[in-house]
Amino acid sequence: MKPIVGIIMGSDSDLPVMAEAAAMLEDFQIPYELTIVSAHRTPRRLYEYAETAKRRGLKIIIAGAGGAAHLPGMVASLSTVPVIGVPIKTAALGGVDSLYAIVQMPPGIPVATVAINGAKNAGILAAQILGSFDEAIEQRIAAYKEDLKKLVEDKGKSLEE
Amino acid sequence: MKPIVGIIMGSDSDLPVMAEAAAMLEDFQIPYELTIVSAHRTPRRLYEYAETAKRRGLKIIIAGAGGAAHLPGMVASLSTVPVIGVPIKTAALGGVDSLYAIVQMPPGIPVATVAINGAKNAGILAAQILGSFDEAIEQRIAAYKEDLKKLVEDKGKSLEE
Amino acid sequence: MKPIVGIIMGSDSDLPVMAEAAAMLEDFQIPYELTIVSAHRTPRRLYEYAETAKRRGLKIIIAGAGGAAHLPGMVASLSTVPVIGVPIKTAALGGVDSLYAIVQMPPGIPVATVAINGAKNAGILAAQILGSFDEAIEQRIAAYKEDLKKLVEDKGKSLEE
Amino acid sequence: MKPIVGIIMGSDSDLPVMAEAAAMLEDFQIPYELTIVSAHRTPRRLYEYAETAKRRGLKIIIAGAGGAAHLPGMVASLSTVPVIGVPIKTAALGGVDSLYAIVQMPPGIPVATVAINGAKNAGILAAQILGSFDEAIEQRIAAYKEDLKKLVEDKGKSLEE
Amino acid sequence: MKPIVGIIMGSDSDLPVMAEAAAMLEDFQIPYELTIVSAHRTPRRLYEYAETAKRRGLKIIIAGAGGAAHLPGMVASLSTVPVIGVPIKTAALGGVDSLYAIVQMPPGIPVATVAINGAKNAGILAAQILGSFDEAIEQRIAAYKEDLKKLVEDKGKSLEE
Amino acid sequence: MKPIVGIIMGSDSDLPVMAEAAAMLEDFQIPYELTIVSAHRTPRRLYEYAETAKRRGLKIIIAGAGGAAHLPGMVASLSTVPVIGVPIKTAALGGVDSLYAIVQMPPGIPVATVAINGAKNAGILAAQILGSFDEAIEQRIAAYKEDLKKLVEDKGKSLEE
Amino acid sequence: MKPIVGIIMGSDSDLPVMAEAAAMLEDFQIPYELTIVSAHRTPRRLYEYAETAKRRGLKIIIAGAGGAAHLPGMVASLSTVPVIGVPIKTAALGGVDSLYAIVQMPPGIPVATVAINGAKNAGILAAQILGSFDEAIEQRIAAYKEDLKKLVEDKGKSLEE
């Protein structure tokens, strides 16, 4: 199936985190592609990726990056496809640098930012967006939330006993 | 026309900021509703708002709140509709409290967070999401980005002269 | 004995921290209940927990949560029972996100916030509150503080020798 | 009537903020006393205030201080009466210094901390604590929360029109 | 004379700050060009600007931007010309967001970052770099530093009297 | 010999850090005493310690504490003897809480604050203060600084080779 | 009378703050000198100032500086005279930059740091240090603290009435 979500990251060191976004999309049966695009090391690749995103059929792009994280914002500037940004935790500043560099976008070019290392939530958010226009996906999300609830309730009950 | 985007805020003091989201949606000809729902002062109203959002036809909810900002996250927990969170600037901490309270959601329940006081971008992001499924809206966003570009280029040129 | 303090937490990963609150209440011979209620994964359970707290006889609720920590504030919004909030330490930001999300409550709905991971103090604070209306508990707290004092004095003396 | 809540602050420059705690207690018809006690300029007065608090009938102490804010913690160390701390906003650091100096108490001696400049909430929290043991006060708080809710709903409705 | 330093900024609202870089270059008699290039609103213009910088004769580029400030880093990624980044002060976070987004560049692509709103120093730094290869410019910098010294000494003396 | 410097700390867990102050005083042959005084657990002991400091012959007090660190400031408020404060590193916030709680003292009551975990420097600072009035100690400090210099120069030379 | 305290600052813009140190020394009848020495603009003047401090009779140096505040630390490195550092508030970061640049000195070279803009306390701290070796000064400080106490008590009483 043709991918409708693109997952990109600035470095393969981000893969352990970003793989959680992919895992969620698989759970929700949403076709995706995943690759490395570095805003700083492959700026022309970034340009090409972003400019072709729409006509290649992507509905949402998930972009993870750390430190002076420019990838999500630059993709957002080069495309009308909505971009979900994942700030990657950093050794020195815990990821607050990544967070500020992604979330504090200027008027005109938003990035939908999730928590530091929150790639799992990026996958769920992408699914929710698709689910607003696709009943089957929405049902799977509702079921997922129901499972989360049950899990908490079961743990709660075993604690109460 | 039936609203497809809901804009809510925790207090009417947030209105001057949140009105920018509404203005963008009007520019993009997207029907929306706007009201006040306080997570802390009207928790039952929040429950009802979030629980009925989907069947009332909302595709996206934009929620602004400041300080210990719980509104966006609680709406997200109560609905499968994607939620865009706007951290409102605060007097003491500049809005970093609002930002953390909105963006740092736990696994399972994402909020698509924009910049502090970034309500304008929340409106644009909502439009981009809708535009991924509606060619006419996507065209308006492309035109809007083209206008932004021209504006910068014109200012650049007048500076260069 | 019927519990008069409720201890809740957003996730069972918070249990090692929150158990310290329970341990203090046991030391002070205060009956309590302990369970998991997630603001984000079980919002309706939260609703029910908070709404029934008073009539079930709870005098104080201790709620621990991390990141975009909404549990203490939402319980406070849904009940008149005083809520003690415990910000749980987080991997990326050390718990400053949890702290801001709990302590910076808007006018009208306070949460009595203790230190990051300060569940032990949450238990003591609950005991102090009860002790203001129960001489026996107050005596136990006075004795506990006397023990703390002696411990410090003994250590001080052995250092001085 | 004999005061059951004591409101103290480190400096009369804190009075405009701390007066909001007093105003809430008046609304809830709770007798209180209010004075200045500086941990740093009047340490013996602080000792005396804290040591006599219980036998003078105080059930709760509300203490506001800014910067290296030691007043709430020192009162807590000298008494078994529960202490609510109000971090006062500071010119240089916005009050994050006051917040840390109040909330980060060591194990054994808790301070129930509210938001920066959150004296109003300190008053409400004191009322909630008293309300856990006094039905009449609890009713007034319930009514107050009902009023807050109505206010938000009315504003919401006028916005929706 | 052909410009050897390029000054760019993300928005004309940055001009009052960035003009200080231009003023210093004028003082040091260094030919420069100045224009607006927005990483987010004119990404293709940014690509073109950076890609042609070297062959147009620029030896140094000074780039100022605020918030999620991507301009300096993206120019650095697209050119081998050294880039001096100026973090612009922001309303909500004081410019710490701009600073992190500019200075925390990943290995491989440096940006020479100066203080928040430090455009004057960006101009001086550019002159120092040129001065390392141009005796006349170096002399002017030495004279400038001598003037700074005299100014301080004179003020010191008038204070001492 | 009668101690002229007092070293105190809030908890014996601070001893590994605070022992560095003692070690420096020993190197400089300055008689000191060392004990545990907790502002929060032994407030009366603190009171007594501070009030008797001067007449017991202490010229300087070094006080280390972590978190809501009140010990240095409270000793300073209770005595005219100058107090050097050592902010102890904390698990959650790295010691920025300790630093703010010690350094941000209100007008009237200063604490001479050193770096986080900077107990060694507290010892050296005490020696420098004494050295301003005692030539022999000043000579030892001058020699110590000469040793530091030589160490750096030797390491520098071995690197250069 | 020959000055025994030196007050220096990096810029005459720091004078309104640093004058408070001078005012306190005058109150305590301590002879002082005051001038401008910039670590960055007059490094040789700084070297000379620091190297001659001891033989010119200075017992303590008070140094104020803002931003990347190097003046206090550099004076401390060049002299055995104890240095009190005053971090000056900054426009962008509120003075947290000044504070870190002054207080976080490496092992070997301490600076006695006071609060942001805490020049008044720097003057008092200098007096306390001198007072440890001069009974007359110590008496003046004791009297000053007594006045502070009376002021607070009077204000407290007028509030209580």
Add this chain to the structure above:
Amino acid sequence: MKPIVGIIMGSDSDLPVMAEAAAMLEDFQIPYELTIVSAHRTPRRLYEYAETAKRRGLKIIIAGAGGAAHLPGMVASLSTVPVIGVPIKTAALGGVDSLYAIVQMPPGIPVATVAINGAKNAGILAAQILGSFDEAIEQRIAAYKEDLKKLVEDKGKSLEE
């Protein structure tokens, strides 16, 4: 060959980080010298190093330091040679103290600051500066950036397969 870049650091504990700058210069075939100069422990050595830098032929100085990091700024104040500052990560504050102490230089004396622990980028930046005046070096940088690009593209391709 005579060194044209000087690499200095405040302590040999900084060597593992700073060696990355040296490694990059070697890759780019740029002659450099490397030694230890401590602003605080060897201020006169610093003075001498900086004052002779230009006439010894240095075109750029790279200076790394941590905490209250004064080395880069002091070298910049004593020389017209451009200085690249490397903030070293610190145990307590993650290096935000080093960053502020290096980047927030006052008007007149810039330091070209790179990321926390960003010594590799300091080496590359030095090469880029030299490359602006030396075609051979510029070619090596272009080749290096091409290699970075290829590496990312190859990793991207292997992920896509």
